[in-house]
Amino acid sequence: IKWTEGRGWHDAQLVPYAPLSIDPANMTLHYAQTIFEGLKAYRQPDGSVATFRPEANARRFQASARRLAMPELPVETFIEACDVLVRQDKAWVPTEGEASLYLRPFMFASEVGLGVRPANEYLFLVIASPAGAYFSGGVKPVSVWLSEEYVRAAPGGTGAAKTGGNYAASLVAQAQAIEHGCDQVVWLDAIERRWIEEMGGMNLYFVYGNRIVTPELSGSLLPGITRDSLLNIAADLGYEVAEGRISVDDWKRGNEDGSLTEVFACGTAAVITPVGSVKSTRADWSVADGRPGEVTMRLREALLDIQTGRAADAHHWMHPLGD
Ligand code: PMP
Secondary structure, eight states: OEEETTTEEEOOOOOOOOOOOOOTTBHHHHHOOEEEOOEEEEEOTTSOEEEEOHHHHHHHHHHHHHHTTOOOOOHHHHHHHHHHHHHHTGGGSOSSTTOEEEEEEEEEEOOBOOSSSOOSEEEEEEEEEEEOOSOSSSOOOEEEEEOSSOOSOOTTSSTTSOBHHHHHHHHHHHHHHHHTTOSEEEEEOTTTSOBEEEETTBEEEEEETTEEEEEOOOSSSOOOHHHHHHHHHHHHTTOEEEEEOOBHHHHHHHHHHSOOOEEEEEETTTEEEEEEEEEOSSOEEESTTSSOOHHHHHHHHHHHHHHTTSSOOTTOOEEEOOO
16 A cells, blocks of 8 residues: 555555565665564464454554654554455465464655655555464573663654664664573663663563563553553453563562562564573573463463464454454
8 A cells, every 4th residue: 555645545455475676765775764563363263364453553553653754554444454465365374273374564665765854655565474383392481681781762762663773773682692692682771771671572571479560661662462462361360460660670689589480571473482581791590490480371371362262352352354
């Protein structure tokens, strides 16, 4: 679908996957006006297909567009575009378990020009790719590196938007995590370098027995849709759930005195991943016994049960596509 100043959205098309041809002066290549989303379509027990919370992705896409001075795509148009593609590719939606069809809606400036200003032309596209279960030999905890040198986002920046630049800026810190023998980078706040924000492409949750806390939306972390879903599911299951601030010292102390029983990360790709150990320039420690915790696994099952249609959809999150 195209957007042109003065004309709005026009010319929706369903076309076979193919390379795009890009002008060397395409404004996105220079000034990075680009936003995206990620969501999944799951096969349901009766053979039909449903996407998980596309409206939430559509709204976050609008928020990202506002931050990047791009035009907002109507929620219905976003959902309709995803629906049309999933219907076309229905045969590619896996038939079993956690596997899914991953959808990648995205928008970028398509105008040609060298001036730094919001573009007057944009393209919105959706592509799809089958995604297998994230963990093939069982759920495995990740090790994390606390990034003290680099920050992902600062107050007033683009951290709460899903825009390419945030990911480009994170690559060097993720490489550092790997160099230190860790799987993933965990980001701290930009001002005090003390408050836990999020992990790579996932939000974090801290489990203190029956009480579950996730870092509050500070403005510089991405408001994850899995994070939001789990706030609801954890409350449904009777846990005491809160959004709050957790410092590096809280995390370390909690694992030392045993009050912090589990830590996990959540996002569309892996749904939920346990965190098993932490490394930083100051200290290394293990999260409880380093194994997937009971609450983590219970929440993971509960969310996947809704997504795959094994449990009732009490929150009306599933968007059925019919036949
Ligand atoms: N944080 C970042 C930086 C991400 O890229 C993602 C993945 N979209 C998340 C958190 C988790 O968000 P969601 O649950 O919507 O996938």
